[in-house]
Amino acid sequence: MKYPILLVLIAVMTTGCSYKTMQDHAPVKVEVVRTAGGYQLLRGGLPYTVRGAGMARDDIARFAAHGGNSIRNWTTDDRVQNVSTLLDSAQAHGVTVALGLPMRSERSGFDYDDPQAVARQLESFRATILKYRDHPALLLWIVGNELNHSYSNPRVYDAVNDVARMIHELDPNHPVTTAMEGFRPAVVSEALKRAPNLDFLSFQLYGSLFSLPEWIRAADFTRPFMVTEWGTIGYWEMEKTPWGAPVELTSSEKADVILRAEREILMPLRGQLIGSYVFYWGQKQERTPTWFGLLLESGEETETVDVMHHLWTGNWPANRTPRVEAFRLDGKGAREGVTLAAGGTYEIHFDVRDPEGDPLRFRLRLKPESEATQTGGDLELTPPDIEGWLADPDSAATTIAVPEPGKYRLFAYAYDDHGHAAHANIPFLVQPGEGR
Numbered sequence: 001m002k003y004p005i006l007l008v009l010i011a012v013m014t015t016g017c018s019y020k021t022m023q024d025h026a027p028v029k030v031e032v033v034r035t036a037g038g039y040q041l042l043r044g045g046l047p048y049t050v051r052g053a054g055m056a057r058d059d060i061a062r063f064a065a066h067g068g069n070s071i072r073n074w075t076t077d078d079r080v081q082n083v084s085t086l087l088d089s090a091q092a093h094g095v096t097v098a099l100g101l102p103m104r105s106e107r108s109g110f111d112y113d114d115p116q117a118v119a120r121q122l123e124s125f126r127a128t129i130l131k132y133r134d135h136p137a138l139l140l141w142i143v144g145n146e147l148n149h150s151y152s153n154p155r156v157y158d159a160v161n162d163v164a165r166m167i168h169e170l171d172p173n174h175p176v177t178t179a180m181e182g183f184r185p186a187v188v189s190e191a192l193k194r195a196p197n198l199d200f201l202s203f204q205l206y207g208s209l210f211s212l213p214e215w216i217r218a219a220d221f222t223r224p225f226m227v228t229e230w231g232t233i234g235y236w237e238m239e240k241t242p243w244g245a246p247v248e249l250t251s252s253e254k255a256d257v258i259l260r261a262e263r264e265i266l267m268p269l270r271g272q273l274i275g276s277y278v279f280y281w282g283q284k285q286e287r288t289p290t291w292f293g294l295l296l297e298s299g300e301e302t303e304t305v306d307v308m309h310h311l312w313t314g315n316w317p318a319n320r321t322p323r324v325e326a327f328r329l330d331g332k333g334a335r336e337g338v339t340l341a342a343g344g345t346y347e348i349h350f351d352v353r354d355p356e357g358d359p360l361r362f363r364l365r366l367k368p369e370s371e372a373t374q375t376g377g378d379l380e381l382t383p384p385d386i387e388g389w390l391a392d393p394d395s396a397a398t399t400i401a402v403p404e405p406g407k408y409r410l411f412a413y414a415y416d417d418h419g420h421a422a423h424a425n426i427p428f429l430v431q432p433g434e435g436r
Contacts, residue, residue: 027134029173032199032224038271039224050275051312054229056282057081063281064093066305067312072098072228072277074145076128087137096139099132101125101163103144112155122162133171140174141167142228146181146204149376157194164197175199179228183212185219204229207237209261213269227276232257235287243407245369245427247334248288250324252422255303262311278308285382287370290423300421321420322360325351327412334426340402341433350396352414352422361415362396369407369427402430
């Protein structure tokens with residue numbers, strides 16, 4: 001049929017746009033293929049290696065400058081981030097997007113035994129798929145996030161299969177997965193049985209990532225997969241103080257863990273592992289304001305960004321992030337169960353080294369210990385700062401006066417003059433008594 005070609009030529013001549021520009025806005029076919037070495041993700045017919053991170057709000061220019069080439073998000077709800085804008089920004093910087101369809105979880109109150117509710121949810125995704133299916137930055141669809149978290153009804157994966165089937169009918173150019181909490185053989189088996197329209201499964205692991213190869217072998221799992229969230233050790237996996245506060249790694253310890261995880265676990269799994277997304281390019285409150293974010297709330301990059309830059313480009317950044325050597329309150333570190341007496345004054349020491357010897361600025365912040373009990377990344381409120389207890393909040397060596405009993409957490413930050421920051425924190429308990 002000749003008319004469409006004629007219309008294209010007329011459009012090019014009348015609008016001044018080039019054929020190449022029009023090609024740039026066509027969908028790019030993505031597929032998972034079997035190779036002699038296992039599995040490979042192809043994009044536009046060429047092998048595609050994901051250098052990925054989870055991102056909720058557009059910071060794509062900076063991400064791409066560090067060598068990242070793919071992001072995943074969690075929702076197509078424009079109240080969080082305009083998805084069209086995100087996709088356009090990604091396309092402008094040579095980045096792809098794994099789009100997350102916000103499928104309701106059982107733990108949020110959704111009933112997968114209610115056929116009408118399931119049908120309404122399925123149909124609600126149709127317009128979204130049609131809206132974004134042809135965008136050239138789209139890499140794949142993620143149907144739901146950790147739907148197996150605290151679930152009991154396996155019919156959720158029947159519903160996942162219905163969504164995957166609809167996506168394949170409406171969008172033949174992009175594969176479909178679902179993101180699962182952990183690697184649980186019984187859940188994996190259930191999902192494979194009930195959702196055959198998925199192109200592959202995806203898993204989300206933190207400290208348990210170091211057990212993934214063993215679990216895969218034990219389950220005789222041979223299919224392709226992605227790791228759509230991984231990063232530092234989770235707060236639920238870390239040791240706790242005697243009063244139950246989780247101990248958080250310093251920003252430097254986190255960078256070391258993530259470098260180890262990539263080199264020792266993710267790289268050797270390539271061939272079956274077809275992509276991974278580090279968590280989290282941004283900042284969010286989960287037990288603390290610093291637990292998972294590669295960035296601070298004020299935008300500075302942590303040492304983990306240095307590590308990802310190195311993994312993605314093969315080179316370390318020209319200017320490196322300050323490194324935490326030690327952080328002590330009353331001569332003790334976070335793992336030593338720091339207990340103080342009300343009415344006392346105690347010393348603080350934050351030791352940080354900058355690789356280039358750049359001058360550093362310091363900031364100490366005190367907060368009550370979080371009382372959050374949410375799980376799975378659900379929204380938490382950030383505890384407010386407590387003012388007046390620190391003698392000099394802008395010093396790496398100062399004192400704190402603790403007048404009231406309670407559970408607290410002391411945060412320390414060191415900033416260089418290149419947009420980088422190191423951080424650490426100490427949970428501590430103040431008991432009634434006469435302090436020194």
